[in-house]
Each structure stands twice: as structure tokens, then as C-alpha cells.
Amino acid sequence: MTTEAMRGSVTIEEVAAAAGVSRSTVSRVVNGSSAVSPEALEAVTRVIAELNYVPNRAARSLASRQTHAVALIVPEDTTRFFGDPFFAAIVSGINARLSRSDYVLNLFIANDDPGDKTTSYVRSGAVDGAIIVSHHTSDTFIDRIASSVPVVYGGRPVRERERDYYVDVDNVRGAHDATTYLIERGRRRIATIAGPLDMPAGVDRLQGYHEALAAWELTPGAVEDGNFTADGGAAAMQRILDAGDAPDAVFIASDLMARGALAVIGSAGLRVPEDIAIMGFDDSPVATSVIPHLTTMRQPSFAQGERMATVLLDLLAGKHPRHVTILETELVVRDSV
Amino acid sequence: MTTEAMRGSVTIEEVAAAAGVSRSTVSRVVNGSSAVSPEALEAVTRVIAELNYVPNRAARSLASRQTHAVALIVPEDTTRFFGDPFFAAIVSGINARLSRSDYVLNLFIANDDPGDKTTSYVRSGAVDGAIIVSHHTSDTFIDRIASSVPVVYGGRPVRERERDYYVDVDNVRGAHDATTYLIERGRRRIATIAGPLDMPAGVDRLQGYHEALAAWELTPGAVEDGNFTADGGAAAMQRILDAGDAPDAVFIASDLMARGALAVIGSAGLRVPEDIAIMGFDDSPVATSVIPHLTTMRQPSFAQGERMATVLLDLLAGKHPRHVTILETELVVRDSV
């Protein structure tokens, strides 16, 4: 490794000089332009390798007005981000798609963007676009981001507009089908542990639950907010049990909440599914990490991540992807119903 | 919001014009230079707010040769990264420290850096420094990164050199103390499930185990590699059991592996701690998510993350932090020993 390489300071100028061509030709080679003679191509390529040349990102981005970076913005705290396998799947999906491109991912986990760091990062032109998942009604900084770069949302945006791009799963239908399955298995007193109602996913799954019950002319049971966390699910289940008149089934809007609920049900001396059937949502790894294994509505989170990245990349490439993509869910029958 | 703001294209030039000063003065205000008159300061500040000005990062970085960004590089796959609470704690710690600075974090989860994306990102001057955790003997791309920007390692580097900066926990001592506790509690046939031996943490904890046994003149039991994963831990435990002559205790080099081992022990009809005592390492959230709750050696991962960030920030500020920081571990007694 040369001294230059170690300082990380080889410039296009030096490459050009060493290869006996102009800066432009080096630039063309680096950017894969076809208008370069075989000899020039060969010479430049060799010199680049010899000198260990890597183009300066700032200079390139300043001149081309592109960064080849996209941001993933998650308005949650770190604990939640790492605690919920949903995010792992989303990130994997995005990464998988991005690794097939020359874009890099910048991850921002910021529940409230203290000091506007994330917002000004994006607005400073540091990324070409953003993917936003798990956003809440209260996340107003999102709007400022969306007004400065192309954005693709994971899940229906809080205030949906015509021009919004998003990739969602069919939450209403998924919840509907999940609840219907409970009914078909003979359950009649069906409660639900919902996600937070300041999130579209929380709202939509609750709606699906209600629609299924209405279709069978059944009275809704207890509705408790479990906040999409295991602890929240446990607390919600506790409230349902404490209210007396235990349900014979609970539709729980995420597997993580179901895990919490399961522990509470166990402590109460009730059996699953004999006394209470439990229907989850996600089919994340936690579904099979609990006893009994969860019957749950699978949502394709990895595919959702991949698709979001694809839509954003298309947008940045000047293509015109569809504004809305809805992915289907699928019932996975295991032991809890 | 003005049209300019929406295009995200207000430049320092426009701010200067609107405030009736030169570019230089605006730059001074933005960078908090003291050499600005109160009137100029006031005018510029007001215009910046009005126009919603955010300096262009690429331009700033090109001119100043600083990015105010640091990379966290994790040579693991996504599944592992999200599956091990250790990383959650590390990232939280780094974030906590960085949020008190004006640096942002760029996260790279890349087990092998396909296409040299991470490496060239760093070498392109996109970040001022890097934190590298969980690296293996085989991760050679790390060297190319370390030769172009200041690096702080999480854990003793694979090939330690004088000039390396790193923050580690006292793995040898932690493992030594953990094993000794097992001995003091009367256990004599002590096996271990080690981490991968291409990682310093794996090597050091195994060494601590051996030292403790040697100090008591006890014969080492089975040594199985559990790969720092739950599945690996389960497989390792299975091998230990299959070999016959079950141990009366196992020192397991991570809580995650202990979880896997616990499941296998349960399936074998053995009781913990009556038949086999289990000592974990980490005191991550999984320690209390299993039955029985793990007796384990706590390592301060959040603090480690914070400290790594502090060392890197000091380095970038031209200070001279200590090269090596060793954090202490602490025994947490619960129900598995």
C-alpha cells in the first residue's frame, strides 16, 4: 500500500497524470461511461488499482448533486428498535435490495429527533431519499423530511396524501381473517390487544377485528392497547383478566405482545388454547420461541423492506413506480388456537 | 415554508445577500466563530431561520475535510446483529454519547463487505473515523479501513498493535471469576461452551475458564464452540450431553448460548441448577427471559459503547486518549447456579 493510499488522498488529478489522460477520462472510467477507448480504459483501470484510488464522496456529490445514499428513519427508541424482530426483517430486506445497487444505507433511530439532527442531516443533502417506518401521528419532523427528498413509507402514512409512496401489508384484511379464523374455530367471546392507535397499523388491525365480528354479528370483547411491546401486551392481558369474564380467545396485533400476554395467562393458571385461544400477528421469530407456538397471521416484512427500497431506487432513477403497494398476509396455524 | 426551503437549496450566498453580509460572515456564524459583531450575528441568525437554511454537507465537507460522521462497522450478518442484545446495548451507548456531540452515526452491518462497499465508503472520506465491533480473524477488510481513518475497536483487536485504540471488558478475569464461583459452589465436573475462537472475546473467556480450573487443579471438562448464538449453544450442549458423563456445571460464554443450552438440558430431562449448574456471561435481557433466570457475569456493554464513542471523539478532536480501556465485569447471582 502506497503512502498516498494510506493518507487516503489520491485524487483524480493524480490518477489522470499517472495514466497520461485527462481528469475527464478518469471520471468517465470511474462512472462507467462507454465513450472510452480500450487503451485509455486499460491504463486508467491499472493506475486506479495501483494507487488504490477511491473517489472523494463529498466532491463527487457536490458536483453531481447525488449522494448515492438513502436514509432509513425509525422514529422509535433504540430498545424498541432492537427488541422487535419486525425491524430486523425490514432492515434485512432493505439491505438485500440495496446491496444489489450502489447505494448505501444510513440508519437513523430517533424517536423525537432531539436537536433536529436527523432532519437537518437529510435536508443538508446527505442522502438522496428516505424510507420511513413505524411513524406516529406525533412525528411531525417527518413532514420536513418529506418536503426535501423523495420518501417511501413503510405502512400507510399517518396523513395519507395522493402523492405519497408507501408499501404496506393488508392489515385490515389480515386482522379480519385472523379474527374470522377464531370465530370459525368456535370462539365467541373474543377480546383484542391492539397496537397503539396513533399508528396506522394499530388502527387498521383493530378495524379488521371489528369488521370480522360485525360480519358474524358478534359483540366485540375487551379492547386493550398493548403498545406493540411484550410488556405492553402483558399489561393489556392483565387488564383483560382483571376485568373478569375472561374471553375464550384474544386476537393480538403483534407476536411480541402475544408473548407478554402468554406469560400473564400462564401465571393466571389458564391454558392456551384450551381456556383461551391466542391469535398473533407477524409470524416473527418470537412466534416459535414461546410455548405453545403461536398461530399467527404472517406478514412479509423482509419483502416489504425489499419493496420499499425498490420503490425508492426507482424514484431516484426517474422511473415512475406505483404509489401504493399492498402485500398480502397469510395465516400460519400452530398450537395457540 | 418557502419555495427555496422546499427545494432544499438555499445557499450560503443567498443568506449572505439577504443579511447584507459576505459569505464569510455567514460561515462564521454557522460555525460559531466569536469574531462576529452582535448586529451581524443577529441579522444572519434571523435570515437563516427565515430561509430555513441548512448548510450543504458535501460542500462543507469538501472544503473543511471533515464530515462530522463516524461509522460503526459490524462484521456480522443482519440476523445475528439483531438477534444479540449485546449489539443493542453497544449501539445505544454509542448513540447516547454521539447525541451529545454534533456527529452522526453511519451503521454498517456487513459480514464480508461484498463489493468493498463499506471499505470504499470509509476510504472515500465519508466518515471521520470508525468504531469496529465483533471482528474476526478473517475480517481482513478491517485493515484497509484502519489505514485510512482513526479506528476504535470494541474488544481487543484480532492482531493487537501498539497504536490500536480499544475498549474491552476484562474477559479473562470475568470468565475466571465465573468459573471460580462454580467451583466454590461445589461443582467439579465443569464443561464450557465457548465463543468462536477467531474472536478475542471467545479466546479470552476460554482462557479465564482454564485458568480458574488450573488454579484449583481441576481437570477441564468438555469444550464446545457455541458460536455466540442460541442455536450454536443448543448444539454445543447437545454434543456435551451426547458424549456421556454429563458435567455438573457449564460455564457458557454468552447468555444467548445459555438460552439454547437451557432448552436442550430441559429436553434431556435434567434440572438446572440441581443436575447441572449454568453460568452465563453478559447479563443481557435474555438472562431474565429464561427459566430459571441466569446467574451470569455482567458486562457493561452500554458503557463500552459510550466509551468507544468518547475515545473516537477525543481522537478526532486531536486529544490523546488512552489507547486501552478495560471495563470490569460483575457477578449477578440468580437461579441457575
Next chain:
DNA sequence: CTGAAAGCGCTAACAT
């Protein structure tokens, strides 16, 4: 305390 001027390293017309 302030402004003018010279780049930072690269891309992108525009010629040739």
C-alpha cells in the same frame, strides 16, 4: 470584525 479570493475534488456540458 469583515470581505475578497482561492481552492477542496469531482462532474458535466461543450468543443474538438
Next chain:
DNA sequence: ATGTTAGCGCTTTCAG
């Protein structure tokens, strides 16, 4: 196919 010429938006001497 290749080189020349302008910048991209900002920081940073250097004068004054």
C-alpha cells in the same frame, strides 16, 4: 473518443 472549462457550496487564509 478526449480534453477544456466552468462550476457545485462551502471554508479558510489573507488583507484591511
